[in-house]
Amino acid sequence: MKKTILSLISFLLLCTSLSSQQVICGYDLVVDQMEKQYPGYRKSINKTFENAKQQHTLTSHSNMTYTIPVVVHVVWNEEVEKLNDSLITSQIEILNEDFQRLNEDADNVRDIFADVVGNPMINFTLEEVIYVETDTLFEIDLFANELADNVKVSSIGGSDPRDVNRFLNIWICKIQPITFAGQNLGQLLGYAYPPNDLDNWPAELMVPNPNFDGVVLDYRVVGKNNPNMVDPGLGEEIQFKKGRSAVHEVGHYLGLRHIWGDGQFGALDSCDEDDGIEDTPNAGASSEFTCNALQNTCSASADDLPDMIENFMDYSTEECVNSFTIGQIALMRGVLESQRCQLVQLNCDVSTTHLAKINISIFPNPSDGIFYIESAVDDLSIFDIHIYNATGTLQNVSISGKSIDLSSYPSGLYFVEGKNKTHIFQQKLMKH
Ligand SMILES: [Zn+2]
Known part of the structure; x- marks a missing residue:
């Protein structure tokens, strides 16, 4: 009953605003x-x-x-x-x-x-x-x-x-x-x-x-x-x-x-x-x-x-x-x-240009191999996370929870990128 009354009120409000403003x-x-x-x-x-x-x-x-x-x-x-x-x-x-x-x-x-x-x-x-x-x-x-x-x-x-x-x-x-x-x-x-x-x-x-x-x-x-x-x-x-x-x-x-x-x-x-x-x-x-x-x-x-x-x-x-x-x-x-x-006809990547950016921090950075991701997002499993090396080649790195393990990889610069349907984060990693 209550629901019916509420519906009726919102319905009347809608009609009123329409008829008064055209x-x-x-x-x-x-x-x-x-x-x-x-x-x-x-x-x-x-x-x-x-x-x-x-x-x-x-x-x-x-x-x-x-x-x-x-x-x-x-x-x-x-x-x-x-x-x-x-x-x-x-x-x-x-x-x-x-x-x-x-x-x-x-x-x-x-x-x-x-x-x-x-x-x-x-x-x-x-x-x-x-x-x-x-x-x-x-x-x-x-x-x-x-x-x-x-x-x-x-x-x-x-x-x-x-x-x-x-x-x-x-x-x-x-x-x-x-x-x-x-x-x-x-x-x-x-x-x-x-x-x-x-x-x-x-x-x-x-x-x-x-x-x-x-x-x-x-x-x-x-x-x-x-x-x-x-x-x-x-x-x-x-x-x-x-x-x-x-x-x-x-x-x-x-x-x-x-x-x-x-x-x-x-x-x-x-x-x-x-x-x-x-x-x-x-x-x-x-x-x-x-x-x-x-x-x-x-x-x-x-x-x-x-x-x-x-x-x-x-x-x-x-x-x-x-x-x-x-x-x-x-x-x-x-x-x-x-x-x-x-x-x-701009040369654009429509799959990422409009995603909202999330700030993350990585620590320690530089690191000997294990990096931790700190972000306002508790559950990073909702992101597809990838690691690229300095030339942009995708690396097959294991990521568990909020940690990234680069222990078995050569020293140098890497990039981490996480994406889901609405958000993206990107950050540099430096391995000693
Ligand atoms: Zn308009």
Whole structure:
């Protein structure tokens, strides 16, 4: 009985937050639903963000323009959903403008933010457009924790992705309005999964299906001057003319969170939840289809800046947004240099670049043969531990518990490396 009441309360809270804010992007929902199914999911992707930021500081590719090849799937039922080539081409142009700071409205950024905005130097090329006619409905079922991922599976009326590691797949379809008991709770304009390295998670956390990686957009928000009107549940229909839902979703795909840190789901004070980016001012709520320069949802200190409504990762109007910050750019490029490195054809080892590093110490070091590993991890048996010599050749060394026995090996320099699905440690050993 108690359980039923609790379920009902959380269900009502979910409905209330949805109907008051009108969902326009599914990222909140992705993370929120995954967190419910797999407690710790949010923490894990936060770790991914942190790793990506660190990766950026380690890389030497920071002056390159990266090119992402794009495959577009138009999955249509009515003729109007079968977008023509010019809308799709114009969407790629918009991505190129906004991700290379060539957008004409870039100068509209307010002076207070002029020093923190930048050019991501990310280029997009259209590799292929795949048209699939369907009679499948693409629905969001919040209560079954389901997004419209059936659009990504050909056997159930969608379109299978092209290699998700090497191409950004964008699926365009009619996303059905979110309803409950006949009431329109809002319209999802698109959603994307953040990079989350699921290959390296425990098997039971392998969600979502790796083939679901990419961006989904409603057909009415794609390209320049899309003629179709959207009813986002705000009392009037809106025409999306600037194709910036795709810019926002690709931002998520490259690791960005909303500038308000998505704290409104479940957090008492959402100013406490940050987007993990240093140079976006703290914000506690989204701009709900407004462009209000006075908006300042978190103003704890005297030198606090207003909310950065011109940021692509807010929910301001398409005419209002025009910029990414340098911090956001560093993160996106860091993701392209680690988790999504195959997209931009960097020579990278995707099996290790994103693993969280653990500090260990080895003692005694140097040693005559027996080395002990000291680490915060009690059970080292969860790691695959290998020893390499100075030329990188794997050594067949016995490792028992926390000790490594190199007694019968020649003197010199060795390396120990331990890895599991989420973590890695590396250390030098010197044998006398
Ligand atoms: Zn979003």
